[in-house]
Amino acid sequence: MEAKKENGGIIPGPTNPMVTPLLTDLYQFTMAYAYWKAGKHQERAVFDLYFRKNPFGGEYTVFAGLEEVIRFIANFRFTEEEIAFIRESLTDSCEDGFFDYLRGIDCSDVEVYAIPEGTVVFPKIPLLRIEGPIAIVQLLETPFVNLINYASLVSTNAARHRNVAGKSKTLLEFGLRRAQGPDGGIGASKYCYIGGFDATSNVAAGKLFGIPxxxxxxxxxxSSYMSLDEIIDKSLRRKDGSITCEDFISLVQTWLSKIQWSNSLRDIFGETNQSELAxxxxxxxxxxxxxxxxxxxYDVMRSGVPNFCAVALALNDLGYKAGGIRLDSGDLAYLSCEARKFFCAIEKEFGVPEFGKMAITASNDLNEETIDALNKHGHEIDAFGIGTYLVTCYAQAALGVVFKLVEINxxxxxxxxxxxxKVSIPCKKRCYRLYGKEGYPLVDIMTGENEPSPKVGERILCRHPFQESKRAYVVPQRVEELLRCYWSGISDKARENLPPLKAIREGCIKQLELMRPDHMRRLNPTPYKVSVSAKLYDFIHFLWLNEAPVGELQ
Amino acid sequence: MEAKKENGGIIPGPTNPMVTPLLTDLYQFTMAYAYWKAGKHQERAVFDLYFRKNPFGGEYTVFAGLEEVIRFIANFRFTEEEIAFIRESLTDSCEDGFFDYLRGIDCSDVEVYAIPEGTVVFPKIPLLRIEGPIAIVQLLETPFVNLINYASLVSTNAARHRNVAGKSKTLLEFGLRRAQGPDGGIGASKYCYIGGFDATSNVAAGKLFGIPxxxxxxxxxxSSYMSLDEIIDKSLRRKDGSITCEDFISLVQTWLSKIQWSNSLRDIFGETNQSELAxxxxxxxxxxxxxxxxxxxYDVMRSGVPNFCAVALALNDLGYKAGGIRLDSGDLAYLSCEARKFFCAIEKEFGVPEFGKMAITASNDLNEETIDALNKHGHEIDAFGIGTYLVTCYAQAALGVVFKLVEINxxxxxxxxxxxxKVSIPCKKRCYRLYGKEGYPLVDIMTGENEPSPKVGERILCRHPFQESKRAYVVPQRVEELLRCYWSGISDKARENLPPLKAIREGCIKQLELMRPDHMRRLNPTPYKVSVSAKLYDFIHFLWLNEAPVGELQ
Structure with a gap:
């Protein structure tokens, strides 16, 4: 099979070249061999990939990782070297025919239906429905779960940080150094961007994905500077190119003493640190x-801020506009307010328009809780740089994505x-999101594959999959089918293109805004309802009774 | 510069090809440009890489990630494409000369001294001391911290799991699907092996590193089987090749009914699940x-274990020895004990030697706490398969590794x-581990670079770096210099080879066993002492007073 065409081009391989068909658990190969040996490997199986609980004590999750999954299966093929290694690893004397079989396989006979990347999703609803020969689909389990687990977790974490920071703040992902390995860092940058971050510090991610x-x-x-003497070339040309200031240091020093002796600022600081100034x-x-x-x-208010202002004012004289300050320690609420006051005093004292609006960025072990606390205390921070807690998902380091067989033959x-x-919902299913009058999503519903789809304006019974008494009639104002075909192997079935990252991000932000606020709040959010059709409910319970052993009390 | 030779060969690049000089924070490039613009980029700087606090509430850390760091710097060079991207990313109109400079740089003028990979290490002691032109060394900060942070964290986590499980148990890393991205998974496999795990499920890691x-x-x-009818080829040849059993299914069924009607086992189960048996x-x-x-x-004691035993006994008839069972849910302590009783009863009832020793593997959300609880309850588990909590370091998802300037010019x-x-310890330093009479490490000590090294049998004063009253005389019985040269650029300085993974693992296990047990226990471990020489102590405090601003009470 040729790798599937995407917008007229080949779908490239996974971003990380280490994502190969060997990036899987050994038991996927032992099972593949056992299936093959039993002549069962071609049996058509349907698996659902889903999670059971929203992370971070919340009631929503952002689905991400789909593009990498599709890139992976579009290029799924074993090299001779890989086959040789598998042969070595299967300790028993496996028959040669199996390795010939591996040599020939790809995903041309596999179909993947998925919810679009960046969608707000909920427990139990399949994010992906994978159908194909059982031996092949099993080999896909581990890499699929790996590629989606962290991606969805960190996107959700980013969305939660955005939610608490508010729309107007700039959110910067600064996590590369603390991420779990190199592509933990690269993945974090990509998926935090999807979840609503504005930019990253990670240059490799900027290059790979076009993230600001x-x-x-x-x-x-x-600390590397010791004194002003270290600066040899002191000249700076005006922004408009008209003249050159030959001694920028003197200009800064003049400003520093003006600030120092000004009416409103004179009591705040004395001598500033000269190496910092340099x-x-x-x-x-x-x-x-x-x-x-x-x-x-050295000291924010007695050295850092006055030094910054002196340089910013000197730049201002030459037609340049300074970008702002970053605070990386101490009481960020207090210091940001003090710095803001200082900037406003400068604006007033020296008549520099907009100086009071100078951007203040804060970093230093920020997370949802600390941002929430800052909001409560009151602060003047414009941008948050967030690292460790964001990218490692410190509050909950894994999402429990699972991959369950729901149908065979x-x-x-x-x-x-x-x-x-932990009981799985059987059958090849369809999934819908039903919207109410006010435009909010009301409930997700799963049905059997051949049931008629819910219709706008028609009443439908939505049942909790396992609790008999929980059910509700819904008259949807809009019906959205959630699972779409993203991979159809060699069949002619139309399939979705993989949207560019920016479009995924915009879609995600829009979706998050569309949710009813009580599902999204940090404290005691309302669970979003996930249901099955009456017919699927009956079938689940028929099958359950059939399969469960009857206990014996002794 | 040619990539440095290693055992007569070139040092290969990082395991993950995504680890390039762009895998760094943007500010490393903005600083490099500012240094270059100020003519300061060649100034010789010394940085220490260290952490401030042992993870997981413990009092030790396993250092890992060094090989990847050395592979990275041995191949550190910018491609034209990378330089073009950096130019694009530095928003100001940076001068061309800087990009010519970037084009020419590599790590031939950098020296890296490090503690050997797999060593048990403690806060504040530099794991790496990096010396070189300041602009270059800054560019290395982010990738170095990234490569060491997670590696050391997860090795430590593995060592802690080994510590609680005990030496006799088999520990299996099963975390790939829940790891933070693809090389989160690959890194976990490698570094858990270093920390004392025996094997992994991750095939890619097996191939890359030779891990079992x-x-x-x-x-x-x-679940993919529905009945015994699905098995077409029922024959199995004896292990010695002498005869072929034409109907292995019947042989199993005979054994199943023998077990079912045996004196000691008849009350335990009735009909077992036939699809499971298939x-x-x-x-x-x-x-x-x-x-x-x-x-x-379906049900461990009423179906799974009897079915397993029937198959194992049939295999035994044909000269094969079954490997054992895996439990993945329920009360693992209870079930493992019940399964063991069942195996022992089979051994006795049917006279099958060793059957009672059948290996029992347990998985399902295991971690330090659950293994500790299992130990307290009593269990019969031989091997633990550990995933999520191990590889994501759920209990603490990041180690706070930092990279601080300690000397310039x-x-x-x-x-x-x-x-x-958070105060850093200044100066280019040497570090030693001092051992006591009983062979245990007693204290680590940092000295200035030119101080005489501690000597065996000679009394030396070890001071807490910041607390005046904490100090102790030590007469070391053995002195080990911790920092060794692992990278010397183009200089002729001898340097350590990178040992193979197995040697690192063995060294690590030996080191862990060498530690005094009270440092290693889970509850209230004793902190290991980290100190400075009297001379370094005085110097730190002289510098501190010099740099700190004098406060003013208002």
């Missing part, structure tokens, strides 16, 4: 159009468990 | 030498903070 990049300088940059001047000379300063290396299969939440 | 692979089958495999027989026919069965799809630098634990 942001960054200033570190404490080490400030670092700021040096950075401004390198980036006069984009001067941003980390102001907490047209026979529905159910996986029972003493824990009802 | 393990796996059985899943619930889906069991799946087990099918798997045994495929892997007669390695028959392992997942026994909890031979001038020591200190990073102050209102939080004493």
């Amino acid at each position: 990049l942001r960054g200033t300088h570190s404490h080490a940059f400030v 670092a700021f001047i040096s950075y401004a000379l390198a980036f006069p159009n984009n001067f941003l300063a980390l102001v907490d290396t 047209n026979q529905p299969r159910i996986k029972l468990s003493e824990d009802v939440s | 692979l393990r796996g059985t089958h899943s619930h889906a495999f069991v 799946a087990f027989i099918s798997y045994a026919l495929a892997f007669p030498n390695n028959f392992l069965a997942l026994v909890d799809t 031979n001038q020591p630098r200190i990073k102050l903070s209102e939080d004493v634990s």
Whole structure:
């Protein structure tokens, strides 16, 4: 099979070249061999990929990772080297025919139906429905779950951070150094962008995905300077090119003493740290159009902010507009308010328009809780740089995505468990989202494949899949089929294109805004309802009774 | 520069080809440009990479990730495409000369001293000391921290799981599907192996690193069978090849009814699940030498275990030895004990030697706490398969590795903070581990670079770096220098080879066993002491006073 065409081109392989058909659990190969040995490998199976519980104590999840999954199956083929390794790894003397079989397989006979990437999703509803020869579909289980688990988790985490920060704030993902490995970092940048972040510090992710990049300088940059004497070339040309200021340092120093002796600011600080000032001047000379300063290396209000303002005012004289400050320690609520007051005083004292609106970025171990606390205390922060807690999903480091057999050879299969939440919903299914009068999604419903679809304006009974008494009639104002064909193998079935990242992100943001607010709140959110049709309900319970052993009390 | 030779060969690039010089934060490039613009980029800087707090509430950490770091710098060079992207990303009009500079750089002028990979390490002691031109060393910060952070965290987590499970148990890493992205999974397999795991399910990691692979089958495999009629080829040849049993199914069924009507087992179960039996027989026919069965799809004691035993006894008749069972749900302590009793009863009733010792593997959301609880309850589990909690380091998803400037142009630098634990220890340093009479490590000590090294049998004063009253004399019985040269650029300095993974693992296990047990226990472990020499202590505090602003109470 040729890799499937996408917008007239070949679908490229996974972003990480380490994602190969060997990126799976050994038991997928032992099972494939057992299926093959039993002549069962071609049996047509349907698996659902879904999760059982929303992460982070919330009531919603953002689905992500689909594009990587499709790239993976579009290029799924074993190399000779890989086959040799599998042969080595299957300790028993497996028959040669099996390796010939592996040599020939690809995903041309597999179909993948999926919810579009970036959709807000809920437990139990299949995110993907995968159909194909059982031996092949089993081999896909581990990489599919791996590619979707973290992607959906971190997108959801990003969406939750956006939710608490509010629409007007800039959110920057700064997590690369603390991520779980290199592509933990690259994945985080991509999926946080989908979940509503504005930019990343990760240059590789910027290049791979076109995500906007942001960054200033570190404490080490400030500490690397010892005095103003280190700056050799002190000249800076006006932004309009008209003249050159030959001694930018003197200009800054003049401003610093003006600030120091001004009426409104004189009591705030005395001598500022000169090595910090040297670092700021040096950075401004390198980036006069984009001067941003980390102001907490020595003392925010007694050194960092006055030093920054002196440089910013000197830049202003030459027609440049400074970008703002970053706070990376201390009481961010208090310091941001103090810095804002300082900026406003400068605006007033020296008549520099807009200086009071100087951007304040905060970083330092931020997460949902700390942003929420900042909001409650009141702060003047415009942008949050978030790392560790965001990208490692510290509050819950994994999503429990599972991959369950729901049908084989047209026979529905159910996986029972003493824990009802772990019982799988059998059958090849269709899934719909039903919208109410006010435009909010009301309920998701799963039906058997051949049931008629819910219709706008027609009453339909939605049942809880396992609790008999929980059911409700719904008259949908809009019906959206959730599962769409994203991979149809070599068949002629029309399939969805993979949208560009920006479109996924926009779709996701729109979807999040469409949700009823009580599902989205941080404290005690209302669960969104997930249901099955009356017919599917009856069938689940018929199958359940059939399969469950009858206990004996002894 | 040619990539440095390693054992006569070139050092290969990082395992993950996505680890390129662009895998860094944008601000490393903005700082590099500012350094270059100020003519400061060649200044010789020394940075320490270290962490501030042991993870998981423990008092030790396993250092890992060094090989990937060395592979990265050995191949550190920008491609034209990368340079073009950096140019695009630096919004200001940066001068062309900078990009010519980037074009020419590599790590031939960088030196890396490191503690050997797999060593047990402690807070504040540099894991790496990196020296080189400041602009280049800054570019290395993010990838170094990324490569070491998760590696050390997950190795430590593995070591902790080993510690609670005990030496005699087999530990299997089953985390690929729940890891944070594809190389989160691959990295987990590698670093859990270093920390003392025995094998992984991850085939790609097996191929890349030679880690032993393990796996059985899943619930889906069991559910995919509906009846014994599905098995077409029922024959199995004796292990010695002498005869062929034409109807292995009948042989199994005979054994099942023998078990069912045996004196000691007759009350335990009635009819077992026939689709499960079909799946087990099918798997045994495929892997007669390695028959392992997942026994909890329907009911462990009423179906799974009896079905397994019938198949195992039939295999035994033909000269094969079954591998054991896996439990993936329910009360693992209770079920493992019941299964063990069942196996022992079979051994006795049917005179099958060793049957009572059949291996029992347990999986299902295991972690340090659950293994500890199992130990307390009593269990019969031989092997633990651990996934989510291990590989995502659920209990603490990140290690706070930092990278701090300690010297520039031979001038020591200190990073102050209102939080004493965040104050950095200045100077280019040497680090030693001092061992006591009983062979245990007693204390790690940092000294200035030119101080004489501690000597065996000679009393030395070890001081807490920040608390004046905490100090102790030590007479070491053995002195181990911790930091060794792993990368010396183009200089002729001898440097350590990168040991093979197995050697790192063995070294790590030996080191863990060498530690005094009170540092290693789960509850209230004793902190291991980390100190500085008297001379370094004085210098730190001289520098501190010099740099800190004098406050003013208002």
